[in-house]
Amino acid sequence: MTRVTETAGGIARREKFRGAGAIPGVVVLMAVFVAPLLFMLWRSFSEPTLGLQHYAAVFTDRTSLVIILRTLEVSVIVAVVTVLLAYPYAYLMTIATPSWRTVLTLIVLIPFWTSLMARTFAWYVLFQSNGPLDHLFESLHLGGLNILGSAVAVTIGMAQVIMPFAVFPLYSTMQGIDRTLLQAAQGLGARRHVAFARIYLPLSRPGIISSWFLVFVLSLGFYVTPQILGSSHNALLSQYIAIKIGDQLDFGFGSALAVVLVIVTGVILGALGGAAKVGSGATIERV
Amino acid sequence: MPASRARGRKPVVLTIVCTIVAIWLILPTLIVIPVSFSATKTFSFPPKGWSLRFYRNLFSSDVWRQAIIHSFTVGLLVAVVATVLGTLAAIALVKMRRRWSGLLNGFLLAPLIFPGIVVAIAIYGAYLRLGLVGTYTGFVLAHTVLALPFPIVTVTAGLRALDPNYAKAAAGLGATPWNRFTQVTVPLILPSVLSGALFAFMTSFDEIVVGLFIQDASFRTLPVEMYVSVTSETDPTIAAAATVVIVLSTLAIVGFHATRVVRRKGAARGV
Numbered sequence: 082m083t084r085v086t087e088t089a090g091g092i093a094r095r096e097k098f099r100g101a102g103a104i105p106g107v108v109v110l111m112a113v114f115v116a117p118l119l120f121m122l123w124r125s126f127s128e129p130t131l132g133l134q135h136y137a138a139v140f141t142d143r144t145s146l147v148i149i150l151r152t153l154e155v156s157v158i159v160a161v162v163t164v165l166l167a168y169p170y171a172y173l174m175t176i177a178t179p180s181w182r183t184v185l186t187l188i189v190l191i192p193f194w195t196s197l198m199a200r201t202f203a204w205y206v207l208f209q210s211n212g213p214l215d216h217l218f219e220s221l222h223l224g225g226l227n228i229l230g231s232a233v234a235v236t237i238g239m240a241q242v243i244m245p246f247a248v249f250p251l252y253s254t255m256q257g258i259d260r261t262l263l264q265a266a267q268g269l270g271a272r273r274h275v276a277f278a279r280i281y282l283p284l285s286r287p288g289i290i291s292s293w294f295l296v297f298v299l300s301l302g303f304y305v306t307p308q309i310l311g312s313s314h315n316a317l318l319s320q321y322i323a324i325k326i327g328d329q330l331d332f333g334f335g336s337a338l339a340v341v342l343v344i345v346t347g348v349i350l351g352a353l354g355g356a357a358k359v360g361s362g363a364t365i366e367r368v
Numbered sequence: 369m370p371a372s373r374a375r376g377r378k379p380v381v382l383t384i385v386c387t388i389v390a391i392w393l394i395l396p397t398l399i400v401i402p403v404s405f406s407a408t409k410t411f412s413f414p415p416k417g418w419s420l421r422f423y424r425n426l427f428s429s430d431v432w433r434q435a436i437i438h439s440f441t442v443g444l445l446v447a448v449v450a451t452v453l454g455t456l457a458a459i460a461l462v463k464m465r466r467r468w469s470g471l472l473n474g475f476l477l478a479p480l481i482f483p484g485i486v487v488a489i490a491i492y493g494a495y496l497r498l499g500l501v502g503t504y505t506g507f508v509l510a511h512t513v514l515a516l517p518f519p520i521v522t523v524t525a526g527l528r529a530l531d532p533n534y535a536k537a538a539a540g541l542g543a544t545p546w547n548r549f550t551q552v553t554v555p556l557i558l559p560s561v562l563s564g565a566l567f568a569f570m571t572s573f574d575e576i577v578v579g580l581f582i583q584d585a586s587f588r589t590l591p592v593e594m595y596v597s598v599t600s601e602t603d604p605t606i607a608a609a610a611t612v613v614i615v616l617s618t619l620a621i622v623g624f625h626a627t628r629v630v631r632r633k634g635a636a637r638g639v
Contacts, residue, residue: 102460103472106453106516113509114479114487117494121486124493166389173386176379187625188390194621195397196574198591199610202598203397206411206607213399213413244393302483304577309598319485326489327581336493339486346483 121336128333135337145321145338152318155232155239155307156300163240163296164289167247171288174248175255193245201309204238205229208310230312238310239303246299247292254288291353298349302342318342397614404607411604422608432605435593439573442504442589446511446572451565453512454519455557461520462527473524477517484577487514492581502584510582511572518571519564526560527553559631566624570617 125135139145174185192200207214208229218226228234258281266276304319311317316324318338325335399413404422406415426432457476461469479487491510492501500506534556538548554561576591583592590609597603 099463100460100468100472102456102463103476106457106476106520107472109453109509110476110479110513110516113491113513117490118482118486120494121490166392169382169385170389173379173382183625183629185386185390187622188393190625191618191621192393192397194570194574195617196576196591196610196613198574198576198594199400199613200397202594202606202610203400205598206399206403206413207396209411211410211412241393241396244389302485304485304488305580305595309595319483322485322489323581326492332493335489339483339489342483343486346481350481 122340124332125336125340135334138334139337139341148316148318148321151315152301155235155317156297159236159239159243159300160293160297162236163243163247164293166240167244167251167292168289171248171251171255174252189245189248192241197242197305200242201238201306204234205309208234229310232311232315234310235307238306239300242306243296243299247296250292250295251288254285258284294349294353298346301346400607400610400614404611409604411607422605425605426608429605432593432609435588435590438587439590442507442511443569443573445508446515447565447569449508450512450515450568451519451561454516454564455523455561458520458523458527461524476520479513480517488578488581491578495582501582502587506582507579507589510578511575514575514578515568515571518567519561522560522564522567523557526557530556563624566620570620
């Protein structure tokens with residue numbers, strides 16, 4: 082019956098060690114995640130000599146500038162395409178019956194949990210010359226479709242992989258929109274599409290903005306999809322990093338490129354988190 | 369759809385657009401299934417004849433069999449390690465003051481938001497120095513870091529949904545803290561722990577970017593072997609491997625949702 086006569090000291094000690102369970106996880110994360118990242122950061126300043134020469138090179142070297150701009154461009158396009166496709170889909174989820182909503186959710190989640198490699202390989206089969214899409218276009222007399230290795234193939238593949246990240250933020254924003262406002266607007270004489278454009282669209286803007294930026298920032302770091310569906314002529318930043326580190330073992334310059342990617346990602350996600358907190362704390366809570 | 373009926377019209381255009389989106393999400397992936405049963409060595413579609421030769425090759429060739437064994441072993445080890453670490457961390461998180469738990473939670477989930485390529489080269493750089501490239505230890509540690517967020521999220525949610533009266537009732541009946549934990553809390557949060565373990569396994573089983581860097585020719589996981597076969601060898605066995613992986617993960621995710629629905633219905637009936 083020691084529990085009943087628990088001393089003040091015992092309680093204080095328990096208070097102090099409430100977080101003790103997290104220690105093993107934190108230790109593993111420190112050793113296998115934080116320490117390697119810090120080591121990478123250090124190498125970007127120190128190999129072969131101490132200084133900022135690699136960072137200067139990132140922003141002056143023609144190749145890396147071209148690749149950074151191309152990465153930004155591809156990510157912007159992927160984000161626009163993905164949000165355009167995700168918006169109607171998330172909207173249908175909000176008005177569907179519960180069982181249809183489950184089906185729609187599963188359709189987004191199954192690809193999310195299906196091996197990225199298997200899905201990218203499937204696009205590879207579809208896009209190859211003499212592949213099914215190529216034959217389909219020929220039989221429709223549209224000329225062949227030979228897009229394996231092009232930016233279009235990369236965009237289509239990336240947008241499919243990244244869809245869930247756009248659908249769920251949009252869905253959670255839309256769920257919070259009071260649909261009776263639409264009926265009110267129509268009751269006051271607004272036509273359906275006017276009511277939608279003037280009432281619903283502005284109310285769903287926080288979801289559009291957060292899903293756009295989320296997709297944009299995730300696209301900046303994509304590696305496997307552009308590597309298999311694209312080509313070395315249109316390499317993205319992640320592929321350039323992989324070449325520098327994996328093929329050339331240039332840990333100084335490759336690490337500097339990676340640090341730049343992390344900073345850009347962090348700034349955008351930080352701004353997004355801050356804006357979301359100020360704008361619609363409720364939305365983030367529900368995600 | 370009650371809402372659309374209220375507006376007097378079915379959303380026809382919307383449904384068509386969403387059907388196209390749904391097809392684009394699901395159908396392209398399924399093309400690997402017929403291709404995997406092809407009799408020819410090219411990925412032609414529709415196949416010019418059928419055979420099981422790629423499946424035979426998948427399970428008989430040393431390279432592919434090794435990759436499958438590596439993937440399952442690493443995945444199971446990661447599921448165990450990440451779930452134990454994640455469950456302990458989740459218990460700590462719900463006990464801590466909110467300010468600290470927010471910070472700690474953010475730290476533990478950080479691997480999710482870092483670009484995969486950055487995590488990959490950072491770990492690769494460290495592993496090269498430590499001699500962990502192409503080892504079980506290396507893969508299990510790296511995948512544990514990436515999988516850890518999933519059990520933390522599911523178990524934290526499970527613990528927050530737990531009715532504190534159960535533990536209080538057990539305490540009132542004289543259970544020690546340890547017995548309370550093992551006989552009351554653990555059975556109640558077991559579903560969240562198991563789904564955390566499933567997601568941890570799948571994270572490891574599908575992981576490719578870090579795997580590409582920390583692999584060597586003697587130690588590859590299944591996705592890494594698939595990548596190598598697309599980019600350098602174009603070995604058509606990959607179609608069979610992709611089919612197996614797709615079927616497994618679809619079964620896992622559908623099964624997971626099905627058990628949740630059944631459990632919810634059971635709970636509603638008071639079962």
